[in-house]
Amino acid sequence: MSAEITINQTSLPLSENLRAVEALKQAGALTDTTIAAKLDGTVIDLTRELTTGGTLETVDISSEEGLNVLRHSAAHIMAQAVMRLYPTAKLAIGPTVENGFYYDIDFGEEAFSSEDFKKIEAEMKKISKKKLPVERKVLSREEALAMWEEQEEIYKVDLVRDLPEGETITTYSQGEFTDLCRGPHIQHTGRVKFFKLMSVAGAYWRGDEKNKMLTRIYATAWPSKEELQDYLKRLEEAEKRDHRKINKVMELYHIDDDIGKGLILWLPNGTVLREELERFAKEKEFEYGYDRVYTPHITKENLYQTSGHLEHYKDSMFPPMKMPDEEEDYYLKPMNCPHHHKIFAARPRSYRDMPLRLSEYGQVYRYEKSGELAGLLRVRGLCMNDAHVYCTEEQLGDEFKRVMQLHLDYYKTLNLTNYYMRLSLHDPEKDKFVTDHAMWKRAEDACQNGLDEMGLDYKVVRGEAAFYGPKVDVQFKNVVGREETNSTNQVDFLAAEKFKLRYVGTDGKEYSPVVLHRAPLGTHERFISFLIEHFAGAFPTWLAPEQVRLIPVGQDFVEYARNLQEDLRKLRIRVTIDDGGDSLNKKIRNAVTKMKVPNLLILGAKERENQAVTLRRYGLNRQESMSYEAFKAWLLEQIATRALPERDTEE
RNA sequence: GCCAACGUAGCUCAGUUGGUAGAGCAGCUGAUUCGUAAUCAGCAGGUCAGGGGUUCAAGUCCCCUCGUUGGCUCCA
Numbered sequence: 001m002s003a004e005i006t007i008n009q010t011s012l013p014l015s016e017n018l019r020a021v022e023a024l025k026q027a028g029a030l031t032d033t034t035i036a037a038k039l040d041g042t043v044i045d046l047t048r049e050l051t052t053g054g055t056l057e058t059v060d061i062s063s064e065e066g067l068n069v070l071r072h073s074a075a076h077i078m079a080q081a082v083m084r085l086y087p088t089a090k091l092a093i094g095p096t097v098e099n100g101f102y103y104d105i106d107f108g109e110e111a112f113s114s115e116d117f118k119k120i121e122a123e124m125k126k127i128s129k130k131k132l133p134v135e136r137k138v139l140s141r142e143e144a145l146a147m148w149e150e151q152e153e154i155y156k157v158d159l160v161r162d163l164p165e166g167e168t169i170t171t172y173s174q175g176e177f178t179d180l181c182r183g184p185h186i187q188h189t190g191r192v193k194f195f196k197l198m199s200v201a202g203a204y205w206r207g208d209e210k211n212k213m214l215t216r217i218y219a220t221a222w223p224s225k226e227e228l229q230d231y232l233k234r235l236e237e238a239e240k241r242d243h244r245k246i247n248k249v250m251e252l253y254h255i256d257d258d259i260g261k262g263l264i265l266w267l268p269n270g271t272v273l274r275e276e277l278e279r280f281a282k283e284k285e286f287e288y289g290y291d292r293v294y295t296p297h298i299t300k301e302n303l304y305q306t307s308g309h310l311e312h313y314k315d316s317m318f319p320p321m322k323m324p325d326e327e328e329d330y331y332l333k334p335m336n337c338p339h340h341h342k343i344f345a346a347r348p349r350s351y352r353d354m355p356l357r358l359s360e361y362g363q364v365y366r367y368e369k370s371g372e373l374a375g376l377l378r379v380r381g382l383c384m385n386d387a388h389v390y391c392t393e394e395q396l397g398d399e400f401k402r403v404m405q406l407h408l409d410y411y412k413t414l415n416l417t418n419y420y421m422r423l424s425l426h427d428p429e430k431d432k433f434v435t436d437h438a439m440w441k442r443a444e445d446a447c448q449n450g451l452d453e454m455g456l457d458y459k460v461v462r463g464e465a466a467f468y469g470p471k472v473d474v475q476f477k478n479v480v481g482r483e484e485t486n487s488t489n490q491v492d493f494l495a496a497e498k499f500k501l502r503y504v505g506t507d508g509k510e511y512s513p514v515v516l517h518r519a520p521l522g523t524h525e526r527f528i529s530f531l532i533e534h535f536a537g538a539f540p541t542w543l544a545p546e547q548v549r550l551i552p553v554g555q556d557f558v559e560y561a562r563n564l565q566e567d568l569r570k571l572r573i574r575v576t577i578d579d580g581g582d583s584l585n586k587k588i589r590n591a592v593t594k595m596k597v598p599n600l601l602i603l604g605a606k607e608r609e610n611q612a613v614t615l616r617r618y619g620l621n622r623q624e625s626m627s628y629e630a631f632k633a634w635l636l637e638q639i640a641t642r643a644l645p646e647r648d649t650e651e
Numbered sequence: 652g653c654c655a656a657c658g659u660a661g662c663u664c665a666g667u668u669g670g671u672a673g674a675g676c677a678g679c680u681g682a683u684u685c686g687u688a689a690u691c692a693g694c695a696g697g698u699c700a701g702g703g704g705u706u707c708a709a710g711u712c713c714c715c716u717c718g719u720u721g722g723c724u725c726c727a
Contacts (some may be wrong), residue, residue: 102722113655201722202654209724213654216722244720248662257700257718313727335727369652370718372725466727485726517727554684581683582690589688604686616687623687 067223068096073134073186074195074221075101080177081123086110091179092155092205092214098481099231100220104203106155112215117197124195131190132174136183144169144180155205156180194228195221241479243532244375249594250537250545253376262373262380264525269545272574273531274524276543278361280413280642281385281521288406290359290387295339297363301329306498307338312467318367336362337517340388341499344513349503351392354513355399359387361524376529377484385521390501390513393442396491399516400450403489407474407520415644416534419486421456422473423447427463443491443514444470468494479533486530490517535645538596538618541635542642548575548635549597551587553604560608564601564628571636592618598645599635619647
């Protein structure tokens with residue numbers, strides 16, 4: 001027996017309708033496993049939810065979940081199309097991901113590339129047109145194994161073998177195609193009409209480097225043509241904001257083959273961004289009671305033996321430098337921590353020194369694998385907004401919160417909101433972590449309580465902690481959807497032991513300090529790549545490589561412009577004059593579309609007579625005439641307060 | 652590092668079945684001196700990433716190297 005529940009809107013949660021299902025069930029009217037709910041024309045099999053014993057109240061199929069079902073079904077259709085065209089291919093897994101889905105496939109000896117997308121899409125369209133009904137079957141473990149073994153679907157066999165005892169094994173079939181799947185699925189293949197194969201990539205079976213590399217096909221699917229087109233349009237728009245694209249026009253940095261991949265040459269414009277950020281950090285850190293230090297870029301081997309980095313992270317360090325007349329090797333430093341620890345240990349410390357906060361924009365080098373490098377996002381030479389806070393265990397909670405507050409200050413000034421916080425705790429099962437569980441617990445509580453007391457949202461991840469302690473990472477999603485850690489705040493109670501860090505307490509006895517590692521502004525490289533995309537290159541005045549551009553309407557007014565330029569430069573304003581032969585229109589166009597200069601001053605007879613300027617700000621439609629003195633005051637205020645750009649329309 | 656794709660002028664890209672390189676923008680020169688998003692004309696610019704091979708002939712086909720991109724793995 002089967003039943004269908006019909007609702008009118010995709011966006012409407014199903015819980016109310018599900019209540020009705022439950023009522024029917026209790027009345028004994030529904031006993032079979034083929035109950036389906038109709039979701040805006042798309043029929044979804046709710047069997048899984050109904051048969052796994054969970055209460056129906058917990059199943060809230062919002063439109064987003066409906067999309068997932070659609071996409072998962074699209075993955076099946078793609079797999080079916082692939083099997084028709086490549087009968088010897090072996091299927092692995094095909095889950096949904098944000099905005100789409102993928103399927104991992106072993107094509108064996110056959111070469112596969114995006115050239116083949118067209119014929120797969122054509123075959124998928126055929127399958128869709130046939131409106132093949134999707135059927136669910138429950139199999140015993142033996143039946144399932146026998147079926148996949150016969151078809152030599154080795155990955156499916158592997159998957160079935162790994163299913164936990166007692167798990168119901170289900171398959172979904174459409175036409176000649178059957179796949180191992182939990183469901184739920186749409187009722188027939190005709191529901192999937194709007195899809196596009198996006199890219200092909202390699203992926204290790206089960207995500208393990210030692211396993212065979214399979215071919216992963218990424219694709220997207222949507223309920224309507226409009227939504228599909230919208231999505232593709234959004235991707236296109238996002239690509240325009242890609243920091244590598246904007247860099248080409250704004251000339252911020254350069255990577256040169258002769259210098260090496262992942263090694264950044266900062267051009268004058270990019271250097272301004274670095275220096276302004278650094279200035280900002282110095283001011284903030286001064287307010288928060290940090291002391292600045294400088295440390296060398298290389299160090300003797302022994303230091304990294306002490307720190308444990310040579311043991312844990314040797315692979316991502318540049319190889320050692322052999323010295324002709326010294327026995328010990330030198331390394332380029334991959335992090336600043338040990339250097340700062342040595343500053344702490346440079347003289348005896350007392351509780352009166354605590355908390356000691358040492359900060360540095362520290363240059364480090366990491367030998368990232370070549371395939372992992374990406375523009376400014378992943379590089380081999382990076383400059384870190386680093387600092388270490390040495391405090392007593394009693395101070396830990398407050399210091400932790402203070403660091404988090406510093407993060408929030410930065411984000412507020414830069415108008416960053418597209419992030420989430422991730423609290424990484426240790427996994428007691430794994431031996432990667434030190435064994436002092438009481439210590440871990442105290443440190444983890446300090447973090448968690450700190451976050452809670454500050455009312456911050458965060459996600460807890462077990463087993464992601466550093467080997468020396470728990471941490472809070474702030475994850476940002478960049479414009480093309482890649483998620484990266486941009487800031488970090490880590491508790492370290494191992495450093496004291498390793499580096500023999502001690503302070504004398506009020507009772508004259510020696511104690512170990514707790515160390516906080518923190519980098520709210522991450523590294524210049526990654527943070528700036530993120531800022532370029534965040535502002536789409538149209539930086540606030542305080543950060544903009546070019547803060548003001550003077551545009552005389554004709555040659556007669558160049559001299560007036562020069563006078564203003566000279567005056568503004570005395571105020572440390574980054575100002576240029578466009579005195580070229582272009583038309584006024586062209587000059588404005590250049591200033592707006594290329595460097596996205598936040599402030600343009602149009603200078604002609606009117607302005608010169610009144611010692612005035614006409615201000616045209618980036619992103620604002622109106623422009624304003626004012627006295628030069630008034631403009632200066634306004635500009636300095638903008639810079640001093642690190643004012644955010646204003647916009648007339650959402651970009 | 653692995654899988655795949657790509658690499659033509661500073662940038663964005665054309666370049667048919669192999670017959671020895673082309674446009675727009677940028678640059679330079681000249682004219683224009685302009686009041687709010689591209690003034691006109693001319694000039695110059697390339698060992699087609701590098702190396703090897705097939706061929707009478709290679710930007711086009713094959714191999715290797717380097718680099719870039721999308722993923723995977725990694726990310727102190």
